[in-house]
Amino acid sequence: MSGVAYAVVRDDPPTVYAAESIEILQRLLALEVVARSVPNDLDPNSRERMCKALLDERWADAVVEWIDTTNTGIDVYTQLHVYAEDDLPSDLIGAQLQFAPLFRE
Numbered sequence: 001m002s003g004v005a006y007a008v009v010r011d012d013p014p015t016v017y018a019a020e021s022i023e024i025l026q027r028l029l030a031l032e033v034v035a036r037s038v039p040n041d042l043d044p045n046s047r048e049r050m051c052k053a054l055l056d057e058r059w060a061d062a063v064v065e066w067i068d069t070t071n072t073g074i075d076v077y078t079q080l081h082v083y084a085e086d087d088l089p090s091d092l093i094g095a096q097l098q099f100a101p102l103f104r105e
Contacts, residue, residue: 003079008062009033010073022078029074034066042069 053062
């Protein structure tokens with residue numbers, strides 16, 4: 001079973017980003033969320049701190065500054081399991097279901 005890190009940006013509508021690790025997710029959020037901000041919509045001091053964090057490759061710091069500046073929350077999850085056929089073989093589901101709580105009397 002493999003997994004991914006993901007984030008939900010609570011804008012309207014919410015946006016979901018997924019990556020294979022938290023480190024890559026931080027870079028993704030820095031590029032796709034922080035760096036795509038419209039400069040005129042930001043406080044100049046906050047914009048400067050975001051730019052400095054990005055240039056210094058402090059991705060998480062840039063994202064936190066963006067959250068504080070825009071008042072837009074980002075929920076980050078470090079591990080979501082991704083199930084594959086090997087994890088849930090179709091020929092065993094029937095046998096497993098009979099032991100599930102729903103089928104208890």
